[in-house]
Amino acid sequence: MEIKGFIKSSLLEWEGRLSSVLFLPTCNLRCRYCHAGDLVLHPERLDTVPLTEVLEYLRQNSLWLDGVAITGGEPTLHGPELLDLTGRIQDCGMMALVETNGTRPEWLRKLIEGGRVNALSMDVKAPLESEAYRRVTAVDVDVDAIRQSIEIIRGSGLEYELRITLVPGLVGKEELERMLPVLEGSRQIALQNFRPDDCLDPELEKTTPYQPEEMDYFARMCEGACERCVVRGRDHAVRAAKSPT
Numbered sequence: 053m054e055i056k057g058f059i060k061s062s063l064l065e066w067e068g069r070l071s072s073v074l075f076l077p078t079c080n081l082r083c084r085y086c087h088a089g090d091l092v093l094h095p096e097r098l099d100t101v102p103l104t105e106v107l108e109y110l111r112q113n114s115l116w117l118d119g120v121a122i123t124g125g126e127p128t129l130h131g132p133e134l135l136d137l138t139g140r141i142q143d144c145g146m147m148a149l150v151e152t153n154g155t156r157p158e159w160l161r162k163l164i165e166g167g168r169v170n171a172l173s174m175d176v177k178a179p180l181e182s183e184a185y186r187r188v189t190a191v192d193v194d195v196d197a198i199r200q201s202i203e204i205i206r207g208s209g210l211e212y213e214l215r216i217t218l219v220p221g222l223v224g225k226e227e228l229e230r231m232l233p234v235l236e237g238s239r240q241i242a243l244q245n246f247r248p249d250d251c252l253d254p255e256l257e258k259t260t261p262y263q264p265e266e267m268d269y270f271a272r273m274c275e276g277a278c279e280r281c282v283v284r285g286r287d288h289a290v291r292a293a294k295s296p297t
């Protein structure tokens with residue numbers, strides 16, 4: 053497994069923590085709104101960051117960094133190598149967050165049972181129905197695996213969040229209504245407003261993100277289903293309207 057991106061410190065990837073961010077290549081989905089085109093489709097075009105360089109940086113900065121967020125692509129596609137990576141991060145005195153699309157629950161279980169992960173973040177793309185999922189991911193997805201991943205993460209006792217990206221015409225009020233019963237009782241749900249730039253599906257570039265008040269409405273819909281709901285990218289539509297054309 054090659055590391056295809058390394059941000060030394062970020063306050064954005066892992067809420068409330070100062071973390072490094074590692075990007076792992078390839079993904080088994082093709083989400084229409086994905087912004088990681090090269091990482092997903094052409095990782096060979098990206099430079100590889102040597103693991104020794106990453107680990108050396110972590111060892112030298114372990115006093116002020118909280119941890120490392122591992123994202124992609126889909127990190128669980130790297131199975132045993134992911135377990136080895138998170139173990140090495142922990143050996144540097146760091147916590148490890150793994151972000152996932154939830155398609156490989158067996159690897160989430162191994163990470164948790166092996167004590168190789170400290171926090172998890174999972175994208176829930178759509179209502180857990182094959183056709184609804186496919187509309188977003190553009191490939192067939194085993195929604196039973198997604199359901200299992202949600203249950204494994206919620207039962208892990210670890211810090212976690214379940215993330216939903218809202219996209220006009222694709223994931224909106226009706227879809228959220230159908231998703232909420234599955235998410236009932238979650239600790240944290242993060243709602244993300246869609247961004248129309250550099251999407252895998254160029255058609256989406258014509259779509260205007262939800263307005264701030266619509267994102268607030270979606271957050272109120274989630275209030276009864278979770279202990280905490282956060283909204284990210286609330287103002288994307290406002291910013292898009294102000295951008296020069």
Ligand code: SF4
Pocket residue numbers: 079080081082083085086087088092124125126153
């Ligand atoms: S799960 Fe979807 S959004 Fe995430 S990297 Fe894969 S294709 Fe992109």
